[in-house]
Amino acid sequence: MKESLLNKIASREAVVGVVGLGYVGLPLAVAFAEAGFSVVGVDVDAGKVAALNRGKSYIEDVPDGQLAPLVSEGGNGRLRASANYADLKAVDAISICVPTPLRKTGDPDISYIINAAENLARLGCKGKLVVLESTTYPGTTEEIFWPRLVTDGMEVGRDVFLAFSPERIDPGRTDYTIFTTPKVIGGMTAACNEVALALYGTIVQQPVPVSSPATAEMVKLLENTFRAVNIGLVNEVALMCDKLNLDAWEVVEAAATKPYGFMPFYPGPGLGGHCIPIDPMYLSWKLRTLNYTARFIELAAEINSHMPDYVVSKVADALNDECKSVKGSKVLILGVAYKPNVSDVRESPAIDIIHLLQERGAVVQFHDPCVEDLSHEGILLQNTPFSAELLREMDCVIVVTHHDVFDWDMVAAEARLVVDTRHAIKVKGAGRVVYL
Numbered sequence: 001m002k003e004s005l006l007n008k009i010a011s012r013e014a015v016v017g018v019v020g021l022g023y024v025g026l027p028l029a030v031a032f033a034e035a036g037f038s039v040v041g042v043d044v045d046a047g048k049v050a051a052l053n054r055g056k057s058y059i060e061d062v063p064d065g066q067l068a069p070l071v072s073e074g075g076n077g078r079l080r081a082s083a084n085y086a087d088l089k090a091v092d093a094i095s096i097c098v099p100t101p102l103r104k105t106g107d108p109d110i111s112y113i114i115n116a117a118e119n120l121a122r123l124g125c126k127g128k129l130v131v132l133e134s135t136t137y138p139g140t141t142e143e144i145f146w147p148r149l150v151t152d153g154m155e156v157g158r159d160v161f162l163a164f165s166p167e168r169i170d171p172g173r174t175d176y177t178i179f180t181t182p183k184v185i186g187g188m189t190a191a192c193n194e195v196a197l198a199l200y201g202t203i204v205q206q207p208v209p210v211s212s213p214a215t216a217e218m219v220k221l222l223e224n225t226f227r228a229v230n231i232g233l234v235n236e237v238a239l240m241c242d243k244l245n246l247d248a249w250e251v252v253e254a255a256a257t258k259p260y261g262f263m264p265f266y267p268g269p270g271l272g273g274h275c276i277p278i279d280p281m282y283l284s285w286k287l288r289t290l291n292y293t294a295r296f297i298e299l300a301a302e303i304n305s306h307m308p309d310y311v312v313s314k315v316a317d318a319l320n321d322e323c324k325s326v327k328g329s330k331v332l333i334l335g336v337a338y339k340p341n342v343s344d345v346r347e348s349p350a351i352d353i354i355h356l357l358q359e360r361g362a363v364v365q366f367h368d369p370c371v372e373d374l375s376h377e378g379i380l381l382q383n384t385p386f387s388a389e390l391l392r393e394m395d396c397v398i399v400v401t402h403h404d405v406f407d408w409d410m411v412a413a414e415a416r417l418v419v420d421t422r423h424a425i426k427v428k429g430a431g432r433v434v435y436l
């Protein structure tokens, strides 16, 4: 079976399935289609499936112009989307890119992975390569996914090939692509690694084999924990600089001139997105089950999740200096996406900042060129068009996301008071600028 799969991959006769066509799965499906494979993408969201089969993308990193030629003729092209798992029956390899959020309790929610495994088990996976890409805690692939996928008498590495390969995509980034970003792959056996490396070697320049799925799972969590902890550290440096009356950005930028042994991270209004605030919690949860406290993770989470409160305290102080209260003040949030140049608002610190301001009675609006409306746990706001008049009307403008298209000179010139959490305003204008 291994030889047959390897031959099909080499000749591009292999049909590739992708489960979950979101920020991770859609670019992956496009990459396999562009590498010459027929691709079947399955998603439970019928709206996404219909859009894709019309050549309409909903992910910034995949423009319609790239997608449309692949799904040409109403879904009869090399890439086809479906809401039906049965369409994966005849595929040779399947990559799983379903969500792995946290539950309300803060515990990992791997129900999407379990659901995908049970659906695939019903189809039968004999002869297939199955690769889990969803970020998860060490042990998921072998202890949770594999037992649900396997049917009687199937041997891994002989009848079916299983690996974990974490996704490193960074939506909005253009300097690295799927092809130029090395990809870690941990197969359950040497044969699993061989088949997975052969498949992913067609879309990435440098596959990086590791000894097991659990190692690959831990690699991803180390990468994102590294970011969460370093952001936590630099956010605490910002809190300390505030007390010392120093400019945290000046300190970081000067430290970053050291040519070795230092990597700059910058303070901000808190963590956002689907990865950095959440993935380390998968690791700390797993360690709790082993009676161990992941102290760096817990501390970084505490500092980072406090940052929206800190931003609001800066706003309150700045308004107070002008004899104004938060209650009744008109506040504009500039940028609600969790990072520049994307429309993703998941876990965005802007949401917490808006909640905190509304609780205190501020009249909050937002402007974000990438986000039309924000509806989240009691917040229901429409994007307000950007203008000099709008800026002049506001008692305070809070810069939360540094989108490239913002006219910072106009913000500096027209806004009376800016609380800039991103150090975006570099020029002196009419009003006051308060940095974190």
Ligand SMILES: NC(=O)c1ccc[n+]([C@@H]2O[C@H](COP(=O)([O-])OP(=O)(O)OC[C@H]3O[C@@H](n4cnc5c(N)ncnc54)[C@H](O)[C@@H]3O)[C@@H](O)[C@H]2O)c1
Residues within 6 Å of the ligand: 019, 020, 021, 022, 023, 024, 025, 042, 043, 044, 045, 048, 097, 098, 099, 100, 112, 115, 116, 133, 134, 135, 136, 167, 168, 169, 170, 171, 274, 275
């Ligand atoms: N977004 C990122 O930047 C990023 C980067 C690296 C890793 N990841 C990880 O990749 C995984 C996917 O993340 P994403 O951002 O692409 O999520 P997403 O929400 O954008 O996409 C997931 C898709 O899966 C679909 N889906 C849900 N349950 C399904 C099921 N049972 N069967 C089929 N489809 C199903 C959803 O409808 C959605 O379209 C997560 O584990 C995430 O942590 C995300």
